[in-house]
Structure formats: C-alpha cells, structure tokens
Amino acid sequence: DQQVKQNSPSLSVQEGRISILNCDYTNSMFDYFLWYKKYPAEGPTFLISISSIKDKNEDGRFTVFLNKSAKHLSLHIVPSQPGDSAVYFCAASGMNRDDKIIFGKGTRLHILP
C-alpha cells in the first residue's frame, strides 16, 4: 500500500507561470514532509520541507502547503523557469533524524518555453 501518492506522473507548465505539484499521504503518523528534485542520473536534491505543526513554508520561488485534515500537500513554484524541469518527489517521515523517508513515485515537470 502506497503511503505517499503523487497521482500526476507528469505536468507541463509554461515558463513564467505557476507550477503546482500535488501529493497525498495516508499515514497520520507522518510528522515531516519534504520535496526533492531529481535530474536524470543524479541523486535527489532537497528542495523544501515542512513540519506537521505548520501549514505553509516558503523559500524563494518555492512554497509548500500542508493540509493535515485532508492529508494533502502541494509544492508551488512561481515563476517557473526552464531549469525547474525535473522529476519532483514528495516524501514523508517521522521527526527523528534517523526515521526513514517514504517517497512518492514522483511527478515529471516540463517547463515549456
């Protein structure tokens, strides 16, 4: 059973517009949520995170929103840039540093010129 779900395998967005990537989770024990960006043949790179006590976290062009009651989070990228084209993974974990991270299947974002 998939605990972290990214239902859109791909998404295309015009350059300069807002990209919204969605993620749902099923385990109410998750305390910490993360987004990673991955280019082909490279390891994932950390983008932004949010703890369960917050509903929004912003870092430059990236904002993550958390709706605990709906068990839903989203990543907003605005404005979208060509270099944002990559696969984005939503992930969830407990609060301890050694807790394992459960990843979604990823969403491939294409930024169109």
Place this chain on the structure above:
Amino acid sequence: GAVVSQHPSWVICKSGTSVKIECRSLDFQATTMFWYRQFPKQSLMLMATSNEGSKATYEQGVEKDKFLINHASLTLSTLTVTSAHPEDSSFYICSAADQAGISYEQYFGPGTRLTVT
C-alpha cells in the same frame, strides 16, 4: 552543505558476478544510512536502513542475502549485489543524515548506475 559520495558512479558486470557499491559521508558522521533503488518510472524505493555497528534493516520484499549491506564506520556503508541478474540493473542511491546537524535533512549520494549483462 554536507556531501555524500558514491563509488562507482556506474558499473557494468556480467550475470552471476557480485558488485560492491560504496557510500561515504565526506564531511559528517552518520550512524544511519539508507539505500534506495530507482525504478524505471522514476519512483524511489527504500531497500534497507544501514546501521553502523549492527545489522541492516531490510524493507519487505528485499532479499537480505542478495543485497548485502555493511556499515563499517560512521562514514562508510557498502551495498553488495550478489549473484547479479539483469533484473538487478537499476540506479542505486544512498543517503545519510548528519548526526551533528541541527536540522533534519538527508543528504543523497549521486547514485550508481548498475547494468548487468
């Protein structure tokens, strides 16, 4: 930021042979490292949790005898794919958390591409 390296970055081996992949935390210590495998449709699957000085914890469905994990020191974990088969061909990624860090982040290695012929 913290750096995690993997060696080799890519390897081609013949079916039936064994391959060892190293994961090192270069500027921090990690009592726990994680090994992931990336499947063709881009999903990342956690294979096992590597614990320094003790046995690894494997996820359900991952063969312990096939994927041997050794966490020899606070900066090194190894994954050995034994008796490799073509279906083991994949992209293997490790990650580690900085034990001394104040924020929760896991740092990922660049990955190792394994091709079994």
